[in-house]
Amino acid sequence: MLKQSLKRSWLPALVTTVFVTVGTGCGDECVDQFDCRDKGSAPAGQAWTCNADNKCELRKLNIPPEEDAGTDVDAGTDAGTTTTASEQIAAFLAAPAGALATPQPVSGAFVTFIKPEVAGSSSTEASGFFLQAEANGPAMFVRGSASTTAVAVGDLVTLNVTEKEIVSGLNVAKTVTDLTVESKNNDVSGLKADISGVSSFEDAGTTGVYESRLVTVSGKLETGVSSGSAFTAFPLITTGEQSPSPLRLRVPTTLSTDLDLVLGCDVAVPAGIVWRFNAQPQVSVFAPEQLTITSCPAPSALAATATSSTQVRMTFDRRIAPASITAAATQFTFDNGLQAQSATVNGKDVLVTTTEQTAGAQYTVQVSGVTDTQGKAIVTPNSTQFQGFSLLAVHGGRVVLTGTGFTGATAVTIGGTAQTFTVDSDTQITVTNVPDTTPVGASQPVEITTPAGAVSAGALPVAHLVINELDADTPGTDVLEFVEISTGVPNLSVSGFSLVMFNGSNDQSYLAVDISGKADANGLLLVGNAGVTPTPAVTFANETLQNGADAVGIYQAPASAFPNGTVPSTTNLIDTLVYDTADADDTGLLDALLGTGPERVQIDETGTSGGSAANSIQRCGTARKDGRVFSRVAAPTPGAVNACQ
Structure with a gap:
């Protein structure tokens, strides 16, 4: 099905440099050289081609002189060879990197593919074009910056390579001269190889x-x-x-x-x-x-998280087709009396508006009749659990307060501590950055001062949400990896935050998971492999957590906001840890996540005994976004308080 007809392909094993000798004068239009076949056979030493103006014209084949075998009298030993474009490309591939002592010509090769600029790519990802003369190769890459002459797929070109570079094994023509487009719109499909x-x-x-x-x-x-x-x-x-x-x-x-x-x-x-x-x-x-x-595989439900008392974000493993949601009330069904009222699709997420949830209550949602953008209907698992929304303030995070009469508000306190805030409307105030001095607890009073005076706005839990322990390298196969998160509040329900993992090989994210669950009696919540004891509230696949140099971060944002390849930043960052297993410091991750101050410390899981597989990295301080607090490297203690004395 993928193979295309070769009847219009031109595979010149012996194409050489060509020069215009005479125009046709007939004004015949053409798309490629095959449209010129009705002109009949070309005179000896010439060929009909389709020029850059899409006109048929005769071109003279400039055949280089034959090489002599070195005999004084011709004894039939003349090599009789002509250097083909393929041989010239092979010579380029064999040449060393750097400025070439003699420019390497390539005469009569086709442009087969254009590599465009890709936003956000590195300097080694040069744009450019590829040249090939025969179906069996070889082929070469030319940087787009090597010449100012524009080319397109199907162009037959000649050029001289004056400088070569080798980038991660790829041979690259860095600088060329005399790039000339000899003809255009040639069919290059016959040059493809099915691999x-x-x-x-x-x-x-x-x-x-x-x-x-x-x-x-x-x-x-x-x-x-x-x-x-x-x-x-x-x-x-x-x-x-x-x-x-x-x-x-x-x-x-x-x-x-x-x-x-x-x-x-x-x-x-x-x-x-x-x-x-x-x-x-x-x-x-x-x-x-x-x-x-x-x-592609059919979609399935990954997780559900309450984002407000009347909204649930459902996350799927594939992008959902908006048109497939026609009756939210019957396609998203809940237990415990909760009902769906509407649903909005955003990529792999579906935001479901619900009736009022009970704070902290356990709900199960089941999905049916939803398809991905390829038209495949959801399959099992098509249900997941979540906890009813509970308003939560976290040190370093933001929290939205709702009520009435907020216009003109002059002060907001949580647990008696003054907060920085914005008045969004008469019914909403956003506390923009909860200070670490705000008391931690399951119920801290909220007070708002308005023109009418100071009024109580109820109470809410305040957490110190930080990375408490990390074990990336475990004995044997890595099936006991975990990140332990401390809330500072026993049995606290957490949602609205995510754990993002960054790979030091390219300083980009490779996994993000929603932190959704209930902390234990010690205020700890585990994210890790299914085999970890006690059972993690959130799990990820075995052999996922990279050994380092890498990083993890807690963000006040959903996991869907961090697709693979996201660069690290401090926007919405609550806490972070940059770590390794006997590796050099990753300056990119350190700079992006911890800045340039004394807190810019990378932690080695190797420790002083046992090696990294026997140890975990443990917090022994309260500061957020500060590598110095991870001062203990010892045997892993998931679900237990770190022994920092």
Whole structure:
């Protein structure tokens, strides 16, 4: 299905530099050289081509002189060879990096693919174009900045490479001269190689064979991971490469998000290009039309969190089709008397408006008749639990107070401590940053001073929400990873916050989970692998928490606000820990999360004995966003108070 006809492909094994000798004068229009076939056979040494003005014209083939074998008298040993574009590309690939002693010509190669600029990508992600002359390769990449001459797919070009660089194994023409477009609109589909059946991509030599070539491939996606700034790479299972596949499908992260690419999707690349990262081959596409999604797994419900007393945010593992929600009251059903009234879709989240919830009550919601953007209906698990909304103030966070008569308010106190606030309306005040001096407790009084005087606005819990302990490296297979969060308040219900994990390899997020659950009698709440004891309130897959140098952070925002590839920041950051297991400091994470002051400390889980697999990192201080408080590295104690004496 993906194979296209080769009847209009031009695969010149012996194409050489061409120069215009005479125009046709007939004004015949053309799209490519095949539209000029009705002109008849060209004279010897010439060829009909379609020029840049889309007119048929004769071009003279400039054949370089044949090489002599070195005999004084011709004895039939002249080599009789002509350097082809493919041989010239091969010579470029074999050349060392740096300024070339002699410019390397490439005469008569086709532009097969354009690599665009990708917002947020690193400097090594240069835009540019790829050149190839024959279906069997080889091919090469030219930086867009190498020349000011614009090119397009289907152009037949000549150029001279004057400087070469090698970026993570990829051969790159950094500077070129004399770039000339000899003809346009040539059909390059015949240059594609179908690599679905190739079974040796674990070999760097195979990656070299396909480097920069135009390819087609189809397969099934494995779990995607960040692959350099602004990109996501998915191992691709094909008929030739089974799991774990060394072959990658690499796309801009924004494209991955927009197309909802996930584990289990069946995809096809009609025409992509092979990028590489050292020995790893990465089939790359950059636009929706360059990728066909055949099928993806059906959506399922991941979590539900009460965001207000009359709203619940449901999170699914796939983007939901807004048109599939036609009757919220029957598609989202609750127990304990709660009812859905309406629903609004936002990507993978659905915000369900409900009747009034009971604070702290346990609810179960079940979903039916909802589909993803590919039209697949939800499957089990299609239900999840959550706790009724409880207003919660957290040190360093914001809290919204509702009531009446707030216009002109001059003061707000929580637990007797003055707060910084804004009057949003006559019925709403936002406390913008609860100071750490505000007393912690399950019920702290709220008082608002208005023109009518000081009035009580009820009470609310105040928590000191911080990372208390982390264990990223566990004995054997990492199935006991956890992050322990302290609230400072026994049995406190927590929602509206998320735990975000950042990978030090690229200083971007790789997982975010909603912190939703009830703290234990010690005010502790566990997020970790299912095998951790006591059972975590929130779980994530085994072997997920990276060993370092990495970081975790608590944010006052839903997990959906942190798609994979999010850069770390202090916006809405409540607490953080930058850690490692005998690794160098990650300056990027430290700068982004902890700044430049004395609190900028990265913690090593290795400790003084036992190694990182035997230890965890434990808090022994109250300061937030301060690496110095994690002064204890000892045997893990999930669910227990840290022994800091």
